[in-house]
């Protein structure tokens with residue numbers, strides 16, 4: 154598998170400006186009626202303050218990219234958006250995470266229901282040790298979704314993830330027989346099978362070669378018509394190519410302890426972040442002077 158070269162990770166800014174293909178969208182400067190919002194989000198792992206005061210909003214049918222150096226809290230913030238941090242021992246979340254205006258951390262909210270609406274695709278493709286068909290059917294079955302015809306639902310999800318043509322003749326075969334890129338599209342199909350509203354993706358292409366990456370990126374642009382996508386990526390060309398808005402995070406060492414706490418530096422339309430960032434730290438990062 155190919156890994157990103159430093160040129161992939163730190164292309165120059167002018168080429169990033171050209172790479173951003175979707176300036177035609179003419180989005181408002183800030184998301185109107187955002188699907189999700191974080192308000193004064195702080196996350197702790199035990200005594201360690203991992204993320205400080207993140208205020209971000211995520212627009213409907215938009216792709217929002219979260220970028221920044223390793224350890225700045227991108228995955229931590231992403232995991233807060235569907236309460237995956239509940240599963241991390243010692244993790245504590247302060248502040249609010251609003252989904253259609255409702256705080257998903259309120260006591261009466263069921264985290265399983267949250268994760269049905271807000272699905273997640275992980276860095277490493279993680280199909281279940283089951284057939285291709287059963288990977289897709291699993292979510293609808295365990296969540297008790299009302300399904301008229303499971304075969305149709307499986308086909309629809311695989312079509313939605315641009316995988317149907319490649320697997321339609323081997324649905325009963327193990328998902329482990331698929332290539333890495335196919336497995337990742339299978340995981341996307343599995344996520345959309347339960348008809349979520351939002352899809353979270355944590356570096357979904359980092360284990361894929363450039364061709365498989367391009368297919369997943371094309372897929373993300375198609376899925377944007379139906380879903381709201383929030384993606385963490387280390388690949389800045391990817392952020393520039395697919396996202397509508399970009400949030401840049403960094404980590405600041407505490408003066409006494411030296412512990413590095415993540416914070417949001419800048420959030421704007423992707424075209425602005427990559428062509429005219431407002432903060433020097435963003436500019437240094439995207440131009441490769443800091444990483």
Ligand SMILES: Nc1ncnc2c1ncn2[C@@H]1O[C@H](COP(=O)(O)OP(=O)(O)OP(=O)(O)O)[C@@H](O)[C@H]1O
Pocket residue numbers: 198201203221222223224225226227228229230241413415
């Ligand atoms: N389960 C955990 N227990 C303790 N500390 C954690 C845990 N998960 C993350 N951290 C710490 O929280 C900080 C933020 O980590 P996080 O994984 O969110 O960063 P990231 O921006 O996603 O990094 P990367 O780009 O390397 O994936 C780091 O200092 C990390 O060591």
Ligand SMILES: [Mg+2]
Pocket residue numbers: 227228229385
């Ligand atoms: Mg991460």
